[in-house]
Amino acid sequence: MARIVLTYGxxxxxxxxxxxxxxxxxxxxxxxSNVWLGYLIMLVALSAVLVGVKQHxxxxxxxxxxxxxxxxxxxxxxxxxxxxxxxxxxxxxAATDYAFMEQYxxxxxxxxxxxxxxxxxxxxxxxxxxxxxxxxxxxxxxVPMTFVEIFPVGLLVAVVSAGLLRNPRFLPARTPVG
Numbered sequence: 001m002a003r004i005v006l007t008y009g010x011x012x013x014x015x016x017x018x019x020x021x022x023x024x025x026x027x028x029x030x031x032x033s034n035v036w037l038g039y040l041i042m043l044v045a046l047s048a049v050l051v052g053v054k055q056h057x058x059x060x061x062x063x064x065x066x067x068x069x070x071x072x073x074x075x076x077x078x079x080x081x082x083x084x085x086x087x088x089x090x091x092x093x094a095a096t097d098y099a100f101m102e103q104y105x106x107x108x109x110x111x112x113x114x115x116x117x118x119x120x121x122x123x124x125x126x127x128x129x130x131x132x133x134x135x136x137x138x139x140x141x142x143v144p145m146t147f148v149e150i151f152p153v154g155l156l157v158a159v160v161s162a163g164l165l166r167n168p169r170f171l172p173a174r175t176p177v178g
Contacts, residue, residue, distance in 0.1 A: 001056055001073060008052030009080020015045035016081060016150070017088050024092075042153045046081060049074045049154065050161040057165055063173035070162035078154025086146045090139075101136045105129045 019041030023034070053073045057065040093100055112125055135141045164170045 001060060004052050004056045004060075005073065005076040005080060008048040008055075009077045010084070012045045012048035012077065012081035012154075013084025013088075015048070016042055016085050019045065020088075039153065042150050043157070046078060046154050046157040048081070049077045049157045050165070052077045053158075053161045053165050054171055057168075058173035064168050065165060067162050067166045070165050071158055074158025074161045075155065078151060078158050082147055082151045082154055085150050086143060089146050090143070093142075098137070101133050105133060 020038070023037060023041070027034070053065070053070050056073050057063060057070065061069075108129060109122075109126060112122060117125065136145070
């Protein structure tokens with residue numbers, strides 16, 4: 001089981017990292033502008049959870065798995081993928097001299113100004129962004145925040161996968177043709 005968890009966790013993590021890097025490269029001056037695309041990449045990458053749980057069910061358990069063991073395998077795969085995401089994000093931040101938050105704040109404030117936000121509302125937002133800048137500089141705040149960006153998606157995929165794969169008729173194990 002550990003081999004399946006590591007294999008599919010690494011596959012999922014690699015897909016997430018490739019997707020994130022592609023969006024960073026393709027979006028140029030606004031690399032953090034599409035949150036939905038980021039979560040879509042995570043969801044596609046975390047589909048490796050379903051494949052990993054299915055492989056464990058079919059190869060190690062003869063095509064039958066109960067919900068809780070399936071959920072355990074799925075969560076373990078999601079944790080490996082999440083750990084990869086967090087580590088690579090920290091490497092990215094270090095490689096870019098921690099410029100992410102400055103870029104994010106600048107983009108957010110520019111968008112709000114373009115939307116017509118001015119005066120006290122704009123000043124309040126700027127003050128909130130400044131607090132966020134200080135918090136994000138602290139790794140004890142930033143690392144759990146990064147973890148929480150992706151792990152709930154992995155947990156959701158693990159729950160759905162466990163629910164589906166507990167039924168042996170859902171994507172049944174292939175029997176050798178012979």
